[in-house]
Amino acid sequence: MKPKPIRRSESIMKLSREHHFSLLFCWKIREGLKKRTAPKRMVQYAQYFWSNHIQPHFLEEEEILFAPLQDEMVLKAMEEHAAIREGIEALTVLPPENITDELTKLADQLDKHVRYEERQLFPHLENVLSDAQLESIGAQLNALPSAALKDDYQDEFWREKNASL
Numbered sequence: 001m002k003p004k005p006i007r008r009s010e011s012i013m014k015l016s017r018e019h020h021f022s023l024l025f026c027w028k029i030r031e032g033l034k035k036r037t038a039p040k041r042m043v044q045y046a047q048y049f050w051s052n053h054i055q056p057h058f059l060e061e062e063e064i065l066f067a068p069l070q071d072e073m074v075l076k077a078m079e080e081h082a083a084i085r086e087g088i089e090a091l092t093v094l095p096p097e098n099i100t101d102e103l104t105k106l107a108d109q110l111d112k113h114v115r116y117e118e119r120q121l122f123p124h125l126e127n128v129l130s131d132a133q134l135e136s137i138g139a140q141l142n143a144l145p146s147a148a149l150k151d152d153y154q155d156e157f158w159r160e161k162n163a164s165l
Contacts, residue, residue: 008122008126009122009126009134009138010138011134011135011137011138011141012065012122012125012126012134012137012138012141014060014138014141014142014146015057015060015061015065015117015122015141016118016122017146018053018057018060018146019114019117019118021053021151022053022054022057022110022114023111023114024151025046025049025053025054025107025110025151026107026108026110026111026114027158028045028157028158029042029045029046029103029104029106029107029158030104030107031158031159032045032103032157032158033100033103033104033107035157035158035160035161037157037158037160038157039096039099039100039103040096041155041157042099042103042157043091043092043099043103044155045153045155045157046088046091046103046106047088047091047092048153049151049153050088053151054084054088054110055085058081058084058085060141060144061077061081061117062078062081064137064140064141065125065137065141066078068129068133068137069125069128069129071128073120073121073124074121074125076116076121077113077116077117077121080109080112080113080116081113083109084106084109084110084113087102087105087106087109088106090102091103091106
């Protein structure tokens with residue numbers, strides 16, 4: 001039996017759409033690892049995706065969505081944001097032999113984080129925040145550009161049969 005899609009408040013739908021692209025990022029990294037893509041290529045993609053997608057998304061959540069409520073669930077999400085940030089930063093300083101492990105860890109962390117937000121945190125916020133707060137959050141989010149809804153990275157290493165070049 002297929003699970004029902006999660007109903008999301010229109011006010012934070014933009015963030016859920018961005019989460020879809022984060023899950024695709026995780027899949028692409030995992031595909032690259034399966035195909036033994038040169039770690040340097042995947043690190044370049046991870047840095048691109050961080051700068052153009054994840055970092056702006058985290059800022060939207062931290063400065064807009066999480067601002068009205070600093071409870072345990074929100075604090076958990078912010079701690080996960082910090083751990084993901086550290087994982088991205090680690091990619092630039094790790095010795096080459098440790099990069100694939102860090103990429104695996106990063107994909108797993110981000111995947112788990114997105115699923116936490118979608119399945120637990122967002123429903124919690126939709127229940128706790130008032131309609132007026134959600135509308136205000138939605139207006140602020142929708143006033144921002146949606147860069148995270150497009151991934152136009154040119155090196156599609158995850159599609160190649162032998163990506164180790």
